[in-house]
Amino acid sequence: MTKPMRVPGRAWQPSGPTRAAGRWNPSQWALLLVLAGNMLIDALEVSVVIVALPSVGQDLRIPLTGLQWLISGFALGFGGLLLFGARLVELLGRRRVYLAALVVFAAASAGSGLTSEPWVLVAMRFVKGFGAALTAPTGLAIIGTVFREGRDRDRAVSVYVFFGAVGFTAGLLLSGLLTGADWRWAFLFPSPVVLVLFALGLRFLPADVPHPSAVRSFDAAGAATFAGLLLTLVYGVVTVPEAGWSPRAIVPFVLAIMLAAVLVAVERCARRPLVRLDVLRNGTLVRSMLGAATLNGSYLGLLLLTTVRLQTQHGWSPWQTALAFLPASAPVAVTSLVTGRLVRRFGTARPIALGALCAVAACLLYLPRASGTTVHYATDVLPSMLLMGTGFVLAFAALNIQATARIAERDRPAAVGLYQTAVQVAAALVPAAVAAVVATGAGERAAALLVLAVALLGLVPSAAHRVASRHPSLQE
Template sequence: MKRPTPPRAEASAAPDGADGRWSPALWGLLFVLAANMLIDALEVSVALVALPAIGADLGLAPHQLQWVVSGFAAGFGALLLFGGRLVAILGRRPVYLAALLVFAAASLVGALADHAALLVATRFVKGFCAALTAPTGLAIIVSVFPEGPARGRALSVYSLFGASGFSVGLLLSGALTEASWRWTFAFPAPVALLLFAFARRLIPRDTPDPKAPRRYDAKGALSLTAATLLAVAGIAAGPAFGWTHPLTLGALLLAALLALVFVRVERTAEQPLLAGELLRQPALLRSALGAGALNGSYLGLLLVSTLHLQQQAGYGPWRTGLAFLPAAAPLALTALYSGRFVARLGPARLIAAGAAAAPLGYLLYPREGAGVRYATDVLPTMLLVGIAFVLAFTAFHVQATGSVPEPLRAVAGSFYQTAVQLAAALTTVLCAALYPAGRGPALALVTAVALAGLAVALHGLLPRRAPRAPRAPDAAPPSRRHRHRPPRERP
């Protein structure tokens, strides 16, 4: 007798991609999101290599030129938490599409700018656009791709594009700046418009979560943004007007007051941008401080090295981009395997090893002299910095988001990235302010920042004491006066 064949499950019962086979639309959506992540990641590196050409064309000193880098980082970092709130209230699709259009327009205006103020303004706007699209792209992947191997593969592709962006930016900027620095800011415009055309068809429509916060907390966003910009402006004013000039001191004092305003607003807001629970997560705080120190010191080094190689050693933009590649390429080459390293060795050990490699590399960079021998003066530093990022980059993210409860992970990721970007903005302007006194003081600052990150990483290796459980009231030893005595047995 023939056994009856069990009925087959309907193909529509499983979500697209759950069985390992992705439709062309799903592949297209992934590559749109990943390509935009690549564009966001290369925005810093394309500006770094082009800095000397921008300064020569617009007549900018280093303390003014740094705004091209720190302006983008300030817009990205100061508005990242606010961007997440916009997405939660307005929805992922409309915010993502609008950010792509504004990014394209800002790229075109920046390429045509003849004044430093307009160029810096476009960089700030592009940083805000990145603050909208980078976390939103990740949220779209998590919502569209089913949990399991499909989502893991999608996140790997997304991370690979993001890790490759810095290297791609170095090569593109080196090639385009040979023609004109304006091409380095113009080429993202058509790319963003092309991504917009595909994203409009591929990004699914969504409705805002009714449980999400409904208040924008504009006061918190404005106070944090103003504090960041005034801090950068105050530090940049030091070399131009003097560190005791009323303009310098006034900007720094006002930045400190606005930072206090931000803290006050967040403590009293009904729905704050920065959840207070995040500040009680020690692993998240260590990751934010350590990653900020690593990223900030790295960009400070590249700023100093860009000016050194092109203005003193006679390097061209293309040669400078190639010189920096050993620091950026290793992370891109190992991005797909970094998660395995973290799972096998643990994030704390990898972070400590990476935090030790970075300051060692900074110490090897020459402090004096205009000439340079790349193989002995620059290459060892770049290789050690590349090793630091290979070891610590993914480990920082895993430690930051994996140490907090599930409901807080999205905002924890934004808080972590905020610290990384703000550290980049402040370290860059500090290095630019010290550079006129020589490479030595600027590199000393870079090394000090990296050593601070190493101290934080080593603290993370210390054994943690388990919190003592509160003693139950009935388990407390009775006092001598009121000690209960059992009754004597009568014969």
Template sequence: MTTATTPTASPAPADDPSITGPSWTPRLWGTLIVLCAAMFLDALDVSMVGVALPSIGSELHLSTSTLQWVVSGYVLGYGGLLLLGGRAADLLGRRRVFLVALAVFAGASLLGGLVDDGALLIAARFLKGVAAAFTAPAGLSIITTTFPEGTARNRALSIYTTCGASGFSLGLVLSGLLTSVGWRWTFLMPVPVALIALVFAVRLLPRPTEAPAKGGYDVLGAITGTAAVLLLVFTVTEAQGAGWLSLRTLGSLAVVATLAAAFLVVENRTAHPLVRLGIFRNGGVARANLIAFTIFGSYAGFQFIVTLYLQRLLGWSALEMALGLLPAGALVALSATRMGAIVDRFGTGRLLPIGVLALVLGYTVFLRLDEHSSYPALVLPSMILLGIGFALAFPSVNIAATDGVADEEQGLASGLVNTAFQVGSAIVLAVVTAVITAGSGGGESAGAQLDGYRPALVLVTAVALIGFVVAATGAVLDRRQKAVPAPVADHDDPSADPAGLRGKVLAER
């Protein structure tokens, strides 16, 4: 096993008024804006291509089974390599990894907008997902090591994560507008934004100032862990066509289990693991990752259902649907500058259950769907609840996932929570698709479609409800821990004063 030196960004002093004070320096704001731009583009790309798929399929003559890989290729690269991306940021330097990955992201975006072959387009999407798998944890860990834990970090993370949520929500609107001009613009639009962000990142991102830290490359752990996640995402995506109980799917899942077991063995025995399993002894980190899995997975499934329902059953255009979902994204975007203060006042332990409960209620409202549902009665109240839910839950879960984690493992913590987001999205979406297909029986009538959408919505709501239970349990545990008084020495008990300090004080008197 080889060793490597790891330059890391020096964390800001806890008493530095330029960071902890109410007013940040222009350079500090510039750093945060650059990182937010990259996060916005990562999230934007997840949702923006969906509306353009029919146009892409028509022009490039792609079958439905091939067309799904335009979306799945990105998710495969993103979700499969996030852990490796997070660890690379810790070992190779967060600034260096971020800059290289952002440049690759811009190049892959340009390639995707210019190709005329379906296979090349899918390859470009995969490469773009790989780049995002390195920019996301590197960017998040730059924030958590630049801003000290507490008010400053909460404020920065709230702005950063709401930019990601806004990008995911607004991607639908932008896609509707750009696709009306040409689907290639959905790929080309991020290129100038990424290049501008790259130029400013070179100038603004903090350079490593601490003495290099020694670490090692867990090659075997990287191979087994990355292969397990990649194969899991691939299996759940392909299971829709092959069948969940097919020999191919069951065989793939068996291989996933074998790789995962091998990964755990390696991580327990290696001196420098890719994922230090002890990080999950931090209950807040473990709960945050499970909540991330449920909230992003449930929303990915919900968005898929809503897209089919509004366009196929109610006959909405892509742009009408995008504008109809806009209130959720607008609420998240408008809350960005205030969420830091809200988190400071109430804490993530209180905000997480409230936010996830709002998501559960938003999905529950949509269970009333029928073939004559109106926007004010069904879609609008659901979007408002989802906007409130994500505004509260998304920043809180990112803060909780990195709280109490040492600076040298911030890349790992960031990679873990982003992996939970992406793997949750892939798995829940695959199951939702299977439920819709089974419920509708392949029928195209309004009744058959509703028979598929309703049980799928129940599944989505149940997944979000699991997240609420985990968040509420965490809030109760946190409250109990805070309620336990610190042990006070009994001054009448000599055993409580082993150093004889009480006697010394009395003697001095």
């Protein structure tokens, strides 16, 4: 899922008087429409593919290990280049990069809907992920400079977050409707919408000037190494079913290990590193990253398993599948405006622990029915969807807040970037692993066990928090 953290950047300053006083003027409303509308598109790009996967596979004759690249490709572009995207925005300008990203996103949407080449489809998904990496975090930063601090900014951020939460559900429903006609429409429809947002952005996105203290270092070597590391890791995972533990499958894992070592060396020597290794020493941030990654990974892994089961094995239509997933997505949209109050009342520890337990319970309920010959929605699917949706409602906002709770103000942009990257890395790796397990012939039950293992890993941050609370020195 794609949902922004409420931490605007601070590396850019507005070039003109953009802060509002009193009621919002039409330009501010139009600007918020552009930012929130694009956030909705970024969010629905995650879900729109899930329902369409079986139709794409049948039409283009792509196996599941190939289809999963449509999920992983977007996540790799988003998570693998998120930190680099933030650096581009900082050094080249919010307005310039935002508008360019919208054009590229629209072109990639058109290309992905028109092609019949699987590799082109995957490449376009990667490009769209990079576009989201440029626009999704930048929207909050623009809101932070245009809307006056206090009630005005809080309202604007709430609208932005709400559109992001609604986007995932909207993607499911649109994909269910459009895929029923032709899966290509599910990939094409964002293109004209984004072009409209681009036209509005030309008029209403404020100009900005670089912060005088910004160090002009893109760290392209770090960005390429990190993206390459994730790409080789996913490639290795999905190659195992076809090649076994042969050199063809082992080499990508060895290369990933080497790239990890190179990344550490490059970032330690970089003039201004993208990956702030020192920030990762903060135990609270690392626990939040693990909790959010496992929650997002188990969520997407369960949806992938279920869409393959319902459509490929039991003949459900895309629309029926989209409706079946609503209990897992709609609660997040409905409660997005009140989750902050939940955290203020109960803190972060209890909602995170309960959310992780809900995810585990969802997987446990799904496991005995993973390879059933029949599907009874009320007993086989609905309980797991409800529990997974509840887990997201309880834990995700709390994890966002907890991630930067003990981070110094100067380090928060770096911490937010690392946190969001962890969420997207899980979105790339877990579906790949699920597809690989199914492709080995181990079956859906073995894949469900894998998703359960990911959900169980999500209990570790809560356990570690209890230990750290008794030993305050572990908090930092």
